[in-house]
Amino acid sequence: MEQRIKGIAASGGIAIAKAFRLEHPDLQTEKVTVADTEAESARLDRAIAASREELETIRKHASEQLSESEAEIFSAHLLVLDDPELIGPVKDKIRSEKVNAEHALKITADGFVTLFESMDNAYMKERAADVRDVTQRILAHLLGVTLQSPAMIREQTVIIAEDLTPSDTVQLNPEYILGFVTDIGGRTSHSAILARTLEIPAVVGCRSAMAQIENSMTVIVDGTAGEVIVSPSDATLKAYEEKRRLYAEEQAQLTQLVHEPTRSKDGHQVELAGNIGSPADVAKVLENGGEGIGLFRTEFLYMGRDQLPTEDEQYEAYKSVLEQMEGRPTVVRTLDIGGDKELPYLDLPVEANPFLGIRAIRLCLQEEDMFRVQLRALLRASVHGHLKIMFPMIATLDEFRRAKAICLDEKEQLAKAGVPVSDRIEIGMMVEIPSAALMADQFAKEVDFFSIGTNDLIQYTMAADRMNEQLSYLYQPFSPAVLRLIKMVIDAAHREGKHAGMCGEMAGDEAAIPVLLGMGLDEFSMSASSILKARAKIAGLSKTEMEAKIDHILSLSSGEEVRSYIEESL
Amino acid sequence: MVEKRYTISASEGLHARPTSLLVGSLAPFSSDITLVYQDKSVNMKSILGVMSLGVASGSTITVKAEGPDEHEAIAKIDEVMKSEGLAS
Numbered sequence: 001m002e003q004r005i006k007g008i009a010a011s012g013g014i015a016i017a018k019a020f021r022l023e024h025p026d027l028q029t030e031k032v033t034v035a036d037t038e039a040e041s042a043r044l045d046r047a048i049a050a051s052r053e054e055l056e057t058i059r060k061h062a063s064e065q066l067s068e069s070e071a072e073i074f075s076a077h078l079l080v081l082d083d084p085e086l087i088g089p090v091k092d093k094i095r096s097e098k099v100n101a102e103h104a105l106k107i108t109a110d111g112f113v114t115l116f117e118s119m120d121n122a123y124m125k126e127r128a129a130d131v132r133d134v135t136q137r138i139l140a141h142l143l144g145v146t147l148q149s150p151a152m153i154r155e156q157t158v159i160i161a162e163d164l165t166p167s168d169t170v171q172l173n174p175e176y177i178l179g180f181v182t183d184i185g186g187r188t189s190h191s192a193i194l195a196r197t198l199e200i201p202a203v204v205g206c207r208s209a210m211a212q213i214e215n216s217m218t219v220i221v222d223g224t225a226g227e228v229i230v231s232p233s234d235a236t237l238k239a240y241e242e243k244r245r246l247y248a249e250e251q252a253q254l255t256q257l258v259h260e261p262t263r264s265k266d267g268h269q270v271e272l273a274g275n276i277g278s279p280a281d282v283a284k285v286l287e288n289g290g291e292g293i294g295l296f297r298t299e300f301l302y303m304g305r306d307q308l309p310t311e312d313e314q315y316e317a318y319k320s321v322l323e324q325m326e327g328r329p330t331v332v333r334t335l336d337i338g339g340d341k342e343l344p345y346l347d348l349p350v351e352a353n354p355f356l357g358i359r360a361i362r363l364c365l366q367e368e369d370m371f372r373v374q375l376r377a378l379l380r381a382s383v384h385g386h387l388k389i390m391f392p393m394i395a396t397l398d399e400f401r402r403a404k405a406i407c408l409d410e411k412e413q414l415a416k417a418g419v420p421v422s423d424r425i426e427i428g429m430m431v432e433i434p435s436a437a438l439m440a441d442q443f444a445k446e447v448d449f450f451s452i453g454t455n456d457l458i459q460y461t462m463a464a465d466r467m468n469e470q471l472s473y474l475y476q477p478f479s480p481a482v483l484r485l486i487k488m489v490i491d492a493a494h495r496e497g498k499h500a501g502m503c504g505e506m507a508g509d510e511a512a513i514p515v516l517l518g519m520g521l522d523e524f525s526m527s528a529s530s531i532l533k534a535r536a537k538i539a540g541l542s543k544t545e546m547e548a549k550i551d552h553i554l555s556l557s558s559g560e561e562v563r564s565y566i567e568e569s570l
Numbered sequence: 571m572v573e574k575r576y577t578i579s580a581s582e583g584l585h586a587r588p589t590s591l592l593v594g595s596l597a598p599f600s601s602d603i604t605l606v607y608q609d610k611s612v613n614m615k616s617i618l619g620v621m622s623l624g625v626a627s628g629s630t631i632t633v634k635a636e637g638p639d640e641h642e643a644i645a646k647i648d649e650v651m652k653s654e655g656l657a658s
Contacts, residue, residue, distance in 0.1 A: 076590045076617065082597070085616035112618050119624055127621055278581055300581060305628025313579045316655065 002233050007206035009226030010187055011195035013251075014244035015179025016237070019219045019230075020157035021210070022148060022168065027139045029102035037095045044090065044101040047141035052081055054137065055167075061151075062170045070170060070194065073130070077167075080134045086112070102142050109135040126189060133165040150177065158219045160209050164191040174198050179221035181209045181228050195223075203228050254532040258289040262535050264517060268543035272534055273329070273525040275503055279320040284528040289535065292329040294451065294525020295390075295503035296321055298374070299341055306345050308370060314377035322385030329386050331451060331501070331525070333430065334374055334403075336360040336392040355465070360393035365402055375410045382422035390451055394429045394436050400446065430503075432456035437485040440492035450493050451525070454504025458482050476559035477506045478515075483562065484554055487519050494520060501525060513537050514566060515553060518546030571636040572644045576657040577628070584625035588654035593617045595650050601637025603647075614647075 034040045055077050063071035080086065086108060093104035109131055116128035140147050150159065151171035159180040161168070169191045172180070177200060185191055185204035195202035201223030213219060213230055220229040220240045224247070229236060262272045273294030274285030285293065301309045301317055322330055337343050338359020346367075351357035364371035378389055391403045404427050414421050428449035431437050437457065440450070454477060459466045461482050464474035476482070486502075493500035501523030506512045508526025513534060516524065524534060549569060556562050578584055596603055596615045603614040607629070612619035614633065625631055635643040651657040 072590070075594070079590055079594055079617040083616050083618050085613055085619045112622070115622055124621065124624060131618070280581075304581075305626060307628055309579070309628070316579075317581075 001231060002236060003212060003230040005181075005203075005206050005209055005212060005228040005230065007181065007203040007209070007226050007228060008185075008187055008192075009223055010185070010189075010192035010204040011200060011202040012224040013179075013199065013201035013247055014223070014240055015158055015201040015221040016240060016244065017156045017158045017178045017219065019160050019213050019215060019217045020153060021213070021215050022150060022159050022161040022164070024136065024162070024165075025140065025145045025147065027136060027143060027145070029100075029106045029139065029143075031103040032100040033098050034094070034100050035098070037098055040094050040101050041091050043142065044087075044094070044105070044138075047101070047138050048081060048087070050141045051134070051137045052078065055081065058167055058170060070197070074167070074170070077130060077134050080131060081138070102139060105135060105138060105142070129163070129165065129189070133167055136165070137167070153177065158221055160213045160219070162210055169194045172198060172200065174200055179203075179219075179223065181206055181213070181219070181221055183207050183209050254536060257532050257535045257539075258287075260289070260535065262291065262538055264538050264541050264543045266542045266544050268517075270517065270521065270538065271329070271501075271523040272531050272538075273331075273501070273503075273523055274528045274531060275525050276321070276528075279317050279324070281528070282321055282324040285531070286324070288528045288531040290328075290528060290531050292331070292523070292525075293321065293325060294331050294501055294507075294523055296330065296332045298333060298335055299337060302335060302337060302343055303341070308345070308373070311373045311377045311380075314374060315380050318378055318381035318387075319384045322381055322387060325385050327386050329388055331388040331390050331428070331449075331503070332378060333390045333392050334361070334371070334378075335364055338363050355459070361391050361399055361403055362393060364391075365399065368406065371403075372406060372410055375407050376414065379407075379411050379414055379421045379425070380419060382425050383420050386424065387422060388426040388428060388449060390428050390430055390449075392430045392453070393432060393456075394443075395433045396435065397439065397442060397446070400429055400443065404446075431489050432460065434461050434485060437489050440489045441495070444492040444496040444498055447498065449499040449501065450489055451501040451503050451523075452486055452489055454482070454486075454502060454506040457485065457504070458506075461485060477509065477512055478559040478562040478566075480554055480556055480558070480562060483515065483519075486516070486521075487550070487554065490519050490521055493522075499523065508534055510534070510537050511563065511566060514541050514546050514570060515550070515562075517541055517543055518548075518550045518553075520547070571634060572640045573632060573634045574644055574647070575630055575632050576651055577630050578625055578657050579627065580654075580656045581627050583627045583629070584620060584623070584631075584656065588650075588656050589620060590617060591654055592647070592650045592656065593620055595646055596643065599635075599637070599639050599643040599646070601635045601640045601643050603643055604634045606632040606634065 055074055059071050059074035062074060090104045090108045094101060112131045113128045116124050150168050153176050156176055156178055159177055161182050163182050163184045179201040182204045183206050192204055201221045203221055203223055203226050206228060217231050220232055261269055263269050271291045273292035274290040275295040276282060276293055277297050278300045301314055339355045394400045411421055426448035428447045430453045431450050432453035458475055458477055462474040464471040466475050490500040499522045502521055503525040507524040508530035553562055604611050605614040605620060607623045607625050610623060633647055
């Protein structure tokens with residue numbers, strides 16, 4: 001009988017194979033009184049020494065098979081193994097309570113596991129798994145049991161486990177381990193991250209996989225949908241074999257596009273860029289063939305702390321992004337706080353309508369000292385790449401002029417002080433308020449570039465809160481009102497020979513791309529994982545053909561009409 | 571005793587990988603090294619101790635070293651804090 005188990009999609013793709021249950025041996029410990037505590041302590045030392053030897057072998061294996069960064073987790077395990085706050089208390093317990101090493105270790109380690117698991121931080125929660133992993137290893141040596149090792153598997157299987165320890169995952173050989181399913185864990189668990197690195201389909205957090213799946217049952221892992229199918233019917237099996245083939249084909253096509261330019265069927269070239277929230281996100285954009293950064297949200301520098309970031313801290317972050325981008329265009333948005341993003345330490349007054357209140361550039365012009373610190377950090381970093389500074393939430397020309405004047409003033413002062421600043425910095429603005437879109441012709445004379453922020457532009461055009469599900473009928477990217485505004489902005493930019501980009505969700509929406517291409521959008525900025533799909537999509541479109549449809553699209557009367565027209569005409 | 575204050579600038583605070591390197595680099599020193607954060611202090615040679623504090627980005631910590639190689643220990647901490655981008 002076919003059974004379906006829902007879980008969390010951790011790593012995309014389809015795997016079909018026989019199940020292999022990876023069970024960890026029962027490492028139950030009992031409290032036993034020991035007479036010779038010195039001997040007990042020595043037994044613990046031997047178990048630790050044996051564990052250290054094993055961990056060093058695994059670390060070596062990991063750095064050869066995977067990467068240095070994967071191997072580092074085992075360096076962390078080795079630190080835990082030698083941690084004075086772990087081993088010290090265990091030995092104290094053995095001595096003072098005259099208990100066996102197993103019991104003393106279990107109690108002490110559980111204390112740390114509970115502590116880490118209770119922390120409100122995903123990273124720390126994962127560290128609980130590290131402590132458990134190390135403890136299991138020492139316990140196994142104390143009890144004289146062998147831990148089951150995934151590296152020993154020599155036939156194609158799907159691993160089913162309660163959870164995979166980091167030392168399990170690092171032994172996964174993609175040649176034999178086609179996929180895995182676990183009952184606990186989330187998208188950011190170590191095992192999930194590793195599955196994506198190894199490109200093994202995985203579904204985690206299934207809860208009942210160990211209870212429902214026996215060894216050798218046929219299992220389909222749909223890592224894209226987050227579903228596991230146990231003992232599939234012939235029809236299901238056939239359908240998934242086809243799905244697997246299509247997925248592989250698509251992946252192969254997409255990877256070929258990484259170093260290709262983004263060009264439509266009729267030879268029109270556009271730029272595909274990535275949206276990032278921190279310097280660590282750049283790698284992903286480049287791996288996916290991003291040609292620039294279309295939006296670097298700088299809020300992360302300000303959030304989750306208790307005081308403003310210093311100029312040097314900001315400089316380091318901007319420099320890191322610019323250096324990694326190696327001269328590719330990098331749009332950095334100045335602080336966009338307010339609305340739904342608060343900074344407790346600024347102690348801003350509560351507003352009745354935060355989205356219509358003092359946020360983004362409005363706040364920066366009010367708190368000019370804070371704004372100047374960010375601008376100085378950006379200007380100093382500019383020599384490390386191709387910097388484009390973007391002001392958010394501009395409603396009037398006066399606001400843009402004031403922000404730009406402050407920026408130029410800082411630049412002049414830096415120059416006077418002998419600090420090098422690049423002379424090819426561009427200064428532009430985000431278009432997300434309808435007034436700015438309507439006045440785009442005037443703005444275009446003064447900006448170096450526009451970037452359309454569709455998430456806010458739609459919400460402000462339709463006067464509909466994008467988080468309010470009951471208003472989702474109003475929050476429509478394809479609404480002709482929104483499309484007309486976008487068209488106005490692009491046309492205004494082009495009349496002045498300026499560049500028009502887009503950094504909202506819409507830029508990566510496969511249904512919207514044809515329309516945006518037809519309207520002449522120059523740069524599409526999206527999350528890294530959408531870039532290759534967008535490139536493939538654009539390669540199959542003709543810009544001239546789409547351009548010819550724009551007048552008709554803008555004459556339609558509703559978002560639904562636009563959507564169905566696009567679907568039918570492609 | 572030598573004492574020094576740091577403001578943690580790493581965006582993830584004292585949680586991630588660089589923290590392991592920091593703690594790992596202190597093993598050779600015989601001085602007692604303590605990390606004080608808010609009203610708690612822990613043995614800085616203990617990865618579990620340091621991580622259990624959950625030091626967030628932007629907060630201030632104090633490091634104390636006491637023993638024959640206390641100056642060298644603080645110099646090492648300085649070096650790793652900078653090279654790993656934990657504090658400026």
